[in-house]
Amino acid sequence: MPPFYFLKCTNMAGYISTYCTVSRHQIWVNGKTVFEEEGTEKEVDEFLIAAHRHFKIKYPKFYKMDVLSRLAFIASEMLLSTDTLKNDSVNSQTSIILCNRSSTVVTDVKHQKNIQKEQGGIPSPATFVYTLPNIMIGEMSIRHRLTGESVLFISETFPVNAVVQYSNFMIDQGICNSCLCGWVEVSLNYYHAFLYVVKSEEKLVKRTIYPHTSETIQKLYLSNH
Amino acid sequence: MQPTAIIADNIISPLGFTTNENFRQVMLGNSGLRQRQLFGEEELSCVATIDDALIDQKFATLDTNGTYTKLEKMSILSVSTALQHTNIGDLGSHNTLLIYCSTKGNIDLLAYGTTDDSLHQDVYLYQLARKVNRFFKLKNEPIVISNACISSLQGILVGKRIIDAGLYRYVIVVGGDVVTNFTLSGFKSFNAVSNQACKPFDAQRKGINLGEAAATVVLGPSNNATRQHIAVRSGSCTNDAHHISAPSRNGEGLYQAISKTYNTLKEGNKEQTDFICAHGTATRYNDEMEAYALFRSELSHIPVCSLKGYFGHTLGASGLLESVVAAHAMLHDQKIISKGYREQGTTHQLNPIIKRTCYPMSQFLKTSSGFGGCNAAVLFSKVH
Numbered sequence: 001m002p003p004f005y006f007l008k009c010t011n012m013a014g015y016i017s018t019y020c021t022v023s024r025h026q027i028w029v030n031g032k033t034v035f036e037e038e039g040t041e042k043e044v045d046e047f048l049i050a051a052h053r054h055f056k057i058k059y060p061k062f063y064k065m066d067v068l069s070r071l072a073f074i075a076s077e078m079l080l081s082t083d084t085l086k087n088d089s090v091n092s093q094t095s096i097i098l099c100n101r102s103s104t105v106v107t108d109v110k111h112q113k114n115i116q117k118e119q120g121g122i123p124s125p126a127t128f129v130y131t132l133p134n135i136m137i138g139e140m141s142i143r144h145r146l147t148g149e150s151v152l153f154i155s156e157t158f159p160v161n162a163v164v165q166y167s168n169f170m171i172d173q174g175i176c177n178s179c180l181c182g183w184v185e186v187s188l189n190y191y192h193a194f195l196y197v198v199k200s201e202e203k204l205v206k207r208t209i210y211p212h213t214s215e216t217i218q219k220l221y222l223s224n225h
Numbered sequence: 226m227q228p229t230a231i232i233a234d235n236i237i238s239p240l241g242f243t244t245n246e247n248f249r250q251v252m253l254g255n256s257g258l259r260q261r262q263l264f265g266e267e268e269l270s271c272v273a274t275i276d277d278a279l280i281d282q283k284f285a286t287l288d289t290n291g292t293y294t295k296l297e298k299m300s301i302l303s304v305s306t307a308l309q310h311t312n313i314g315d316l317g318s319h320n321t322l323l324i325y326c327s328t329k330g331n332i333d334l335l336a337y338g339t340t341d342d343s344l345h346q347d348v349y350l351y352q353l354a355r356k357v358n359r360f361f362k363l364k365n366e367p368i369v370i371s372n373a374c375i376s377s378l379q380g381i382l383v384g385k386r387i388i389d390a391g392l393y394r395y396v397i398v399v400g401g402d403v404v405t406n407f408t409l410s411g412f413k414s415f416n417a418v419s420n421q422a423c424k425p426f427d428a429q430r431k432g433i434n435l436g437e438a439a440a441t442v443v444l445g446p447s448n449n450a451t452r453q454h455i456a457v458r459s460g461s462c463t464n465d466a467h468h469i470s471a472p473s474r475n476g477e478g479l480y481q482a483i484s485k486t487y488n489t490l491k492e493g494n495k496e497q498t499d500f501i502c503a504h505g506t507a508t509r510y511n512d513e514m515e516a517y518a519l520f521r522s523e524l525s526h527i528p529v530c531s532l533k534g535y536f537g538h539t540l541g542a543s544g545l546l547e548s549v550v551a552a553h554a555m556l557h558d559q560k561i562i563s564k565g566y567r568e569q570g571t572t573h574q575l576n577p578i579i580k581r582t583c584y585p586m587s588q589f590l591k592t593s594s595g596f597g598g599c600n601a602a603v604l605f606s607k608v609h
Contacts, residue, residue: 109339115410128411129470134372138597141464149462154350154369169390188341
């Protein structure tokens with residue numbers, strides 16, 4: 001893996017408290033399978049709707065979301081509903097760093113078809129709004145009332161060093177004491193989500209799973225890939 | 226510790242190809258907005274677009290033999306012009322990072338194909354960023370931020386933090402977006418577009434005008450003095466956690482971003498703020514929310530302007546472009562008229578600048594907000 005940064009700063013500010021992967025119609029949380037769908041010929045949307053039903057999430061807005069926001073939603077639901085993040089003073093202290101490669105290409109194509117007159121489509125605000133990749137952050141924020149900092153990076157591959165360094169920096173500087181980080185990618189024939197929560201030492205409520213370093217994150221990201 | 230500063234900058238817009246030319250046009254009260262017939266539509270759109278032929282002409286003066294899209298040419302021209310005003314040694318050293326900020330990049334390329342086989346590689350934002358990166362022979366993989374309309378203001382904040390963390394010595398932040406059928410039709414579907422020149426904060430405002438631009442700041446240590454520098458003092462961003470396409474009614478997210486921006490500084494700086502360069506898109510919702518957030522922040526009396534009446538809404542470029550214009554206004558001790566404003570149009574009264582005045586200034590606040598509920602605020606000041 002090529003180094004992304006000339007590493008001058010090697011402070012390790014955080015600890016990974018929980019992580020999840022959604023890929024190939026399966027969901028793993030902290031390394032264990034929690035859901036899988038038989039029949040991988042199903043579309044990713046069908047799989048996500050099945051997961052939504054299986055976990056009895058009961059969030060009607062889910063059905064308005066596009067596939068990228070749905071994937072981000074399900075992945076974050078695995079982490080945040082089991083984690084102690086439903087407190088207003090805590091929620092302003094939680095940052096979000098999400099990344100992907102294709103931005104919102106699936107919904108972009110949908111909107112593009114709506115504007116090509118020969119295709120007879122009509123542009124719709126409900127589709128257009130999802131042509132911004134940060135909307136999935138907005139959806140998570142609304143669901144879990146997360147009012148802290150958030151950023152979205154576009155990168156060909158998951159920029160592990162950048163994410164680890166930036167989240168550690170924010171925790172170290174007191175900009176946040178917890179960060180939801182990861183990779184949520186949906187392209188025309190592929191999807192993969194890897195999300196984790198990193199917390200400052202003071203904020204851990206249970207024993208740490210892993211220290212927050214590039215090596216650890218790369219390992220967790222690649223397991224179940 | 227010396228503050229991280231803007232040591233060079235550039236704007237490529239319908240108002241010119243240098244920061245000085247853009248600033249001069251704004252001071253003259255000229256706007257880049259025009260009525261144009263676009264994308265095979267019969268009705269005219271009010272937009273601020275740059276003539277393709279002019280871009281090609283300017284770009285031809287650079288040493289190049291590749292194929293570049295309009296946005297890539299604008300971006301490369303912008304960075305190239307900005308770098309002429311620095312004395313940064315070897316750009317290819319490990320000390321420089323590029324941050325590219327855009328909402329949709331080369332999305333107009335979707336018109337050529339939307340299937341897996343036919344999708345143009347340059348539709349991917351990281352490809353666009355890499356082409357700019359490669360042009361300047363930068364060695365490090367660029368960072369790409371795509372966070373709706375706060376993208377490039379956030380880019381400045383992220384760049385500053387990266388320098389403060391000691392990870393890089395210089396960060397080149399570029400913001401760019403072009404006017405496309407994709408985005409224009411999308412905003413029209415929201416009934417968010419005005420077919421007349423936009424009127425930020427005004428009682429008669431009817432919506433946005435789209436604009437296109439590429440703008441650059443080079444961030445670095447402020448002792449690199451070839452001219453008066455602009456310090457990036459502090460900043461913050463937040464999420465409303467309210468709605469994906471409408472701002473929170475009480476401006477909570479923006480209010481928090483502004484609060485955190487001032488609170489991270491040792492001395493309370495609010496009263497020393499000489500003016501605010503707001504987001505002011507001229508939609509009913511945004512301007513109302515911004516006025517409320519500024520009221521809650523006890524900044525209503527501070528002179529405020531929106532630059533959307535000069536450049537239109539340049540989406541991913543807006544935060545950075547407008548910060549550069551405002552910074553030069555501060556350097557020249559000149560207040561910029563909030564073009565398009567006549568009469569109070571928000572529940573909470575603001576103090577929009579309606580007259581050009583010369584006034585010694587040392588600090589201004591820039592705000593941005595965007596779809597997805599994101600908000601950003603950054604404080605800039607003269608380096609003493």
